[in-house]
Amino acid sequence: MGTATEESSYREINLEFLAKGGDEGFDIFYKTDSYGTVKFVKFASTERKHQEKIMRLLEDRADQDYYIHEEDLFKYYKFATNALKSVMANPNVPLQVKTEKIYEVSKGVMKEFFDNNVSEKILESSEEVMAMMGDCMSSAEAGFHGISALTSKDYYTYTHSVNVGLYCMTFGLKKKMTKNNTKELALGGMLHDVGKSKIDHALINKDGKLTDEEFEAMKAHATEGGKIISGMGCFANNVVKMAAEHHEKFKGGGYPLGKIGDEIHLYARI
Numbered sequence: 165m166g167t168a169t170e171e172s173s174y175r176e177i178n179l180e181f182l183a184k185g186g187d188e189g190f191d192i193f194y195k196t197d198s199y200g201t202v203k204f205v206k207f208a209s210t211e212r213k214h215q216e217k218i219m220r221l222l223e224d225r226a227d228q229d230y231y232i233h234e235e236d237l238f239k240y241y242k243f244a245t246n247a248l249k250s251v252m253a254n255p256n257v258p259l260q261v262k263t264e265k266i267y268e269v270s271k272g273v274m275k276e277f278f279d280n281n282v283s284e285k286i287l288e289s290s291e292e293v294m295a296m297m298g299d300c301m302s303s304a305e306a307g308f309h310g311i312s313a314l315t316s317k318d319y320y321t322y323t324h325s326v327n328v329g330l331y332c333m334t335f336g337l338k339k340k341m342t343k344n345n346t347k348e349l350a351l352g353g354m355l356h357d358v359g360k361s362k363i364d365h366a367l368i369n370k371d372g373k374l375t376d377e378e379f380e381a382m383k384a385h386a387t388e389g390g391k392i393i394s395g396m397g398c399f400a401n402n403v404v405k406m407a408a409e410h411h412e413k414f415k416g417g418g419y420p421l422g423k424i425g426d427e428i429h430l431y432a433r434i
Contacts, residue, residue, distance in 0.1 A: 274322035329354025352406030359389025
């Protein structure tokens, strides 16, 4: 019988994102449930010889759900970003559809990191995704109106993180910051809360006010976030500072270091 642990090691995927290739292949499964026994059966792989099989499914819009093993998530998101590049390059795809697809991938990356404790390596996908969103949002048709239509009103950590990244991005665009600076600002917004992955989930999801002791434990997420991003070695210092200093206050009294005014990094103040 399939155990809860076994089921939790598989992730549902969007087959549409497999229409374009990635660097490494992986297996695709479908789930069966017979008399309470859950099994994941291999359906195909992303190898070229199976591409026709996948494309036929996309054309048929089959109702069957498909899964990959969690160890292949990073490879899957490589496929997803390649698919997004193809969508972005297609002039026949409406801007709203492009932004919605990028938002879906962004939320997926952050959800896996926060909810399922996958490797920090998955966060590397966010850089390309936010760069593509920047291309979308810099269009005259987009901007703040586009953001309002996209962002959900729930406050799960992963949704909140993506939303903050998008609002930071529109700020950068409005202020006519350089493309690279806007991307870093957006990325820092998206990753600002990654330190919460080191905090007890029960504490993050607690209803009501935190006790003084719980608040002290929660405050550690800023320092932890800076360590995570810095330790990955692939993000600019601006991004690191946004995670480490986003709870400092301009008038003082913030945490973790109690910085004041211009001592706080500009991007963290934003």
